[in-house]
Every structure is written in C-alpha cells, then in structure tokens.
Amino acid sequence: MALASLAILVPLLCAILLAATTSLRRRRIADVVALAAAGTVVVLCAALAARAAGHPVVAWMGGWRPRGGVALGIDLYADALGAGLAAFAGVLAVAGLAVAWNQVDVAGHLFHALVLTVLAGMVGFCLSGDLFTMFVFLELMAVPAYALAGFRVAERAPLEGALNFAITNALGALLVLVGIALVYGRTGALNMAQIGQALAGRPADALVAVAFALIACGLFAKAAIVPFHFWLADAYAVAPTSICLLFAGALSELGLYGVARVYWTMFAGPLGPHAEAVRDVLLALGLLTALIGGAMCATQRHLKRLVAFATVAHMGVLLCGVALLDGAGAAGVAVFVVGDGLVKAGLFVAVGALEHRRGSVDEARLYGRGRDLPVLGAVFCASGLALAAVPPFGPFLGRALIEDAAAEHGLAWIAPVLAVSTALIGGAVLRVVRTVFLGRGPVPPPTRSTAAGEAGEDPAERGRAPVATLISVVLVAAGLAWGLVPGLVDGAAAAAARFVDRGAYAAGVLRGVATDVAAPAGHGPTTTAWLWGAGSALLALAVAWAPTVPVGPLRALHSGRIGDYVAWLAAGTALVAGVLALAV
C-alpha cells in the first residue's frame, strides 16, 4: 500500500529539500541526493510492479475507501504496466542524473530539484486512479519540464524552445481539463472506475465523443502526435543532454499511456460499439506521425533535432499500436516503449558526448571528425540498426508485435508503412555514422536550422565525456538486449490483458475484488514480421547512402513560430473532435 505513495513522495520531498538548500551550492550534495531519490523510485516502482503482476495494488489516500461501490476518496492504482512504466521513467532519470553528475553548467540545486519534480509527476501520472489527480500530475511533470528545456536561458534557442514547449503543452493541458469538466458534468464522478461505470450505462453521444477527443488531443500534444508535434524538436534540441534522454524516453510516451488508460478505464464502454471509428482516427494520426516524423528525421543535419524527430516517428508507431484497441496491440506498445526508449536515450547521450568532444552537433561541420572516436561510432551504428528495427533487438520485437496484432484486424498493410518510417530513422542515424565517423560519401549540405543550439556546452565538461560514453554504451546495449529477455512476450501479453480489462479494473477499484484476467498466450514475431524487419534494415542502408531527401515544403511547415503551432493544435483538435462526434 505504502509503496505507491512513497514512490511519489520520496522524489517530491527530496526536490523540496534540494530547492530549500539551493543557497548552499554544494554540487556533490545535490548529485548524491537526487541520484539516491531517483534510485529509490526505481526500486519502489519495480517492487510495486512485481507485486502487481498477479493482482493490481489499490491504495486509497487517507483511508477513504469506497462505500457500497461508490468511490469517495482518491486512489492510486498500480498494475504491472503502470508501475513498470513508472520504474522505467525512474531508470531514465537515474541515467540522466548520472550524465549530469558534476556537470558545470548546472550549478546550484535547482536543476536537480526540477528533475526530481518531473519524476514525481511522472510516477504520479502512471499510478493515478483519479482523473483530476492525473491532470494535476500531468501539470506537475510538465511545468518543471518547461523550465528544464530552457535551462540555458543565456541563449536564444533554449528560450524559444522552452516557450514553444510551454505554450503548446499548456494549451494541451487546458484541452484535457475541458474534457475532464465535460465528463464530470455528465457523470458527477472523478474516479476513473466510477466514471467508466456511469458512462457504460448508456450509449455514447456527441458529448462523450467530444470529451474523449479533447482529453486525447490534449495528451497528444504531450505525446507529439502530428499535427500537435511541432514543439518537440524545438524543445528537445535545446534542452541539456541529461534532460533530453528523460524527455525522449518517457515524457512523450506518458502522453500516449494517458490516452490508453483513459480509453480503457472510462471510454471503452460507451465508445466500444464505435471502436471502428475510433480505431480509424487514431490509426490515421499514428501513420501520419510515423511518416512525417521519419521524413523530417531523415532531412535533419542538427543531430539533436534528428533524434527528436526520431522520437516523433516512434510516437506514431506507438499510437498505431494503441489504435488497435486490444491487448495484443498494448503489449507490443509496452515492449516497444522500453526497447526504443533505452536506445534513444543512449543515442541522446552519445550525441551529447560528441558535442562535448567536438563542440558541435552539426553533421556538416562534424564531417569525418569522428574517425578517432570508435566507441561513439559503434554506439551510433548499433542504435541506428536497432532503430531501423533490425531483428531480434528490442525495438524490432515491439514493432513486430504491433504489426502482428494489426494483421489480426486485417490491417496487415500498416506493416510496410511502419517499416518505411523506422527505415528512415535508422537510415538517418546510419548516415551520421557514414559522414561523421567514417568520413565517406557525399558531404551533407549545411542548413539554416543547424545554427540553432550551436554554442555547445561548457568546454570544461569535456573531461566528463568518458562517463557519458560509458552511459550511452550501457543504455544502447540494454535496449538491444531487451528484445532477448526470456518470457518478455508472455509477461507483456498478461500485463496488457489486465490493462485493457475494464470490468476487472472497476471491480478492483470500487469493490476491492481481485479478479483473475485470463492471460492470452503471447507468441513471438511471425515470419512476416521478421521479413519486414529485414526489409526496413535494407531500406535504412539505402537511406544512409542517399544524399538528401527532398521534403522542402514539409520543413517549411516547421516554421518555429508559436502562432503556427497553436493554429495547428486548434485545427487538429477541431478535426478529431468533429470526426468522432459525427461518428457516434
């Protein structure tokens, strides 16, 4: 019981402690306290996930348990997927804090306090069983994240990145709140299980559809789904490396986790008869995101923006898995999030290490200058192959499970689309290996956007590069090995089956009844998935050698203007809400 509360309280209290003692300016204290707190979160959430593997853990704040099947208080609900995701966020926070260890440009304790607050928000968001609490934790992880993105305020690019990040995400959170208000107006409840019961009573109408669309679109802004994604590359390109890996590996993924959680606990009942329409809308957004993210990734010369757009493309792939609206798709998403998140985090650290060593993140300026950095080159090469979904590593396994689940819905045609998307990302990273670390083939043309964030971090940090290189090796190796963990497919299938069972959720929360959910037999990737994995790897090699990808108009859309971004957000929300409202 106490585990769930402690996993939120420990990082939050340590953050307050660090913020209160910031005038001491003792770096070592901040590093040690923050790392210990993040490590504690990992242990607590892992223990929680282990305990929840059989039956989920429900903790009622202040002992306000439900009476007669009506929720009075606020609960924390930990199942294997939620607690596992929280533990994964903790792992990335530990890695990020280790990268930041003794880094010069984060003097004072406030940096660490902000990281721990983000982490507390993430854990709370994962474990929340109450809709409004979920919103509060969403904001708790978002606001310090804005501040962290703009941590280097002395430069123009971080200021603009943080501004775009904060405004688009604040508007996204506002949409979520409007959706919550509509749901509360209809049901008079804020507990998700209670809302699910109340909504299931009658068929869906336009209000329910619009409420779902608003909550989903607000969370899509966090998850960087096209057309809500514009802020992401701006923010991730300017944030300190130690923060980028937490953002890219967990922050965006949590947005999609929120959509899936909200759908399965509340809206699966009323929207169930209209699942086809919901699936089509989500799938269209997912495929669009996967393709646009992949194309933008392949055109980038600014390495941090390149990895940022890879994140966008992966969010598209993940949304395709969520869009299948079944346990098999959710299992694939869970496997993909961890495998891909580890690889991407490692890649971000490697980009940071390269920046420290060579003072640039511009591919054209770095041409051939990485020849004497074999370890970093190997990290780039391994992560490029993994991101291209080369079998049998972590990202491949996740993508293959999503494709197999799609095939069962007669959607086998999304496999080639996802293969193209991942091939574009993997190809872009492999192209960096060719130009920077091998110095071969066509020289990339310098572009305007690479001027951004060019100042590099403090030269005094260069002595830290070996540690960063080591961390990137560990992260990428873990991401590769993730696909080989025995029993992973079965475990993910069982956890996902629990995640998508609304009846078991409601019984567990409202009546405290531990229900057994029949775990479907998970099966490994089919031959078709292996073939698409190999195909995307070959395509990635072709992309790596291609001189440029002509997507000028697409790049022009990413204007850097906050007004444009917000206009896209409003238009996208109106479209999704309109389509869903007409469909029910």
Next chain:
Amino acid sequence: VSVLPYLVAVWLLCAGIYGVVSSRHLVHLVTCLAVAQSSTYVLLLGIGYRRGAQAPIFGDIPTSARVVDPVVQALTLTDVVVSATVTALLLAIAVQAHKRFGSVDPDDLNALRG
C-alpha cells in the same frame, strides 16, 4: 441551468486561442493564454451551479440545504494555481528574452526552424 456559462466558456477559449495565434508580443501572448485558461474556470463553475442554491459551507446552514457543487470549486482553485504557475514561468521567459535580446516579439527569437 442556463446555457450562457457554456457559451461564455467557449467564447473565452476561442478568443484566447485566437490571441495566442496572432500575438506579436510575449506579454500579450501570455495574457491571451490566461484568457483561454479562464474558460475552464467558467466551465467548471457552470457545471456545478444549482439555481437558488447556497455556498457549500455547512457551518450555519442545515446539512439538508441545497448547495452548489463544492467539488468543481476545489477543481477550479487547483486549476487557478496551476495556471498561475505556467503564467509565471512564461512571463519569466519573456523577461529573459527582453533582457538578453531586447525584443518581446516571439517572431524575433526565431532561432529554430525546419
């Protein structure tokens, strides 16, 4: 319950978003965002409103009295705090932009594109 609060909420939301889209001044932009956020206050309070009901403070009224929904008022208060935090952070960014680059036009920052 009249439909007026809902219309006001939608109007505030649309006006705020239009202001953010068209803004050429960071302080104006942040204020427009605050206008958009205030639409949620109106919406929440409108949802909890009961005609002829009292404030939900049971110190001097019988517990059977007709009162407005206290939950939405708690939500609104929390929301105000959250909005104030975001506004403060954004204004701090605006101050930094003015101090370091002498401009509060979001288009002048213009370091990121493509």
